[in-house]
Amino acid sequence: MRDLKAVGKKFMHVLYPRKSNALLRDWDLWGPLILCVTLALMLQKSSVDGEKDGGPQFAEVFVVVWFGAVTITLNSKLLGGNISFFQSLCVLGYCILPLTVAMLICRLVLLAGQGPINFMIRLFVVAVMFAWSVIASTAFLADSQPPNRKALAVYPVFLFYFVISWMILTFTP
């Protein structure tokens, strides 16, 4: 119960990013795991038709998220940041929450059929959530970098969330 409350509190911190240390101080990897598994499950194609191979979707998303987070962490450490390995993993994992919400909304919107208006709505939602993710993670990670190198640490985060947003946007069930 205590862990669940901690996870819930961190979700709130991500949704309303303020300059607080709660995400960094007591890190945990439950939230990122739940979010990653949810995202990977929702990105599964229905492999009924044998022409399009929808099998590796789960493993692909999982590997992309975790290895991407590890790479960004190593990069920010090498650039001279004073953040620990797991703290950074925790922040990056929690900031996938807006993109998971975007995935849910996209799924609901896709129920109404596909078309150009449909695509525009999904594009708008995913773009907004992508910006939210990047801003949220920047708010937590940028403080740990030397002041003149913030852009160098933020760019890989931008790429990481861009790849995940792209996977969400181009998903068709």
Add this chain to the structure above:
Amino acid sequence: MATPAAPASGVRHGAGPEWGGFEENIQGGGSAVIDMENMDDTSGSSFEDMGELHQRLREEEVDADAAAAEEEDGEFLGMKGFKGQLSRQVADQMWQAGKRQASRAFSLYANIDILRPYFDVEPAQVRSRLLESMIPIKMVSFPQKVAGELYGPLMLVFTLVAILLHGMKTSDTIIREGTLMGTAIGTCFGYWLGVSSFIYFLAYLCNAQITMLQMLALLGYGLFGHCIVLFITYNIHLHALFYLFWLLVGGLSTLRMVAVLVSRTVGPTQRLLLCGTLAALHMLFLLYLHFAYHKVVEGILDTLEGPNLPPMQRVPRDIPAVPPAAGLPVSVVNATAKAIAVTLQSH
């Protein structure tokens, strides 16, 4: 009289328990030689003895006085005990040395701080290096400077991966064995690391003054041109535009790399070999990236425009069921045969 006698007897008593077993064996009979050998309990592996000794020392930490007393008693061990103690000391030293070496090696290789100096860059530096990678410098008389950093090249490779992914998804590429992500990452990293190593090897053969790190950085920054070209042409599907950009942008970044290498190589044959290989590989890679992951778009455009059935169909379409020719079971007839049958039927 009593005082000198007491220490003497004390010594004898001190030696008594140690030599007690020996005296008993002598009294026992003629098998004294064998028993003496059995008494030597340091004949096993000294390391095991070391481990045992350390274990015992740890347990005896509580009653340290008793341990000290026992060590004092054990000094008077005689010939056999002395040899055992020597081998124990040697084993102890070897163990300590081995432990020190192992921990040093571990801290050396598991330390990512080795890579730290290669990431020591400012955003302004990265920006200027990106722009410079498109500007070939004509001065080839003395070696041009190559920045040895890994941040820019690594970020460019990841950007190329992202752009490739975007292109593959747009053109609906179907990868049978493997995943889109795996293919993109494998292609880009394989090119960067593989071609860098190959050109470094050629540079070694041609006596060029370039280190592996510099080669990695040079090729990494050369991918900036690729990123630009692919980003534009994956969104605007015009062949003429692609060829123009291929020559212009790809050519510029290749010329820059070639100029750097020429300035660091002596001899016309070597220069030709090295720079020709690099130019060919770099330009061909861009061609490959555009066409391998983009062909399907062509197929879709063609089938949308013309009523004629193209010979190779990449887009699955509904082919109406046709009664097969006499003698052929239904399962043998494949898509092409069905399509031809439909065309023949429609005439």
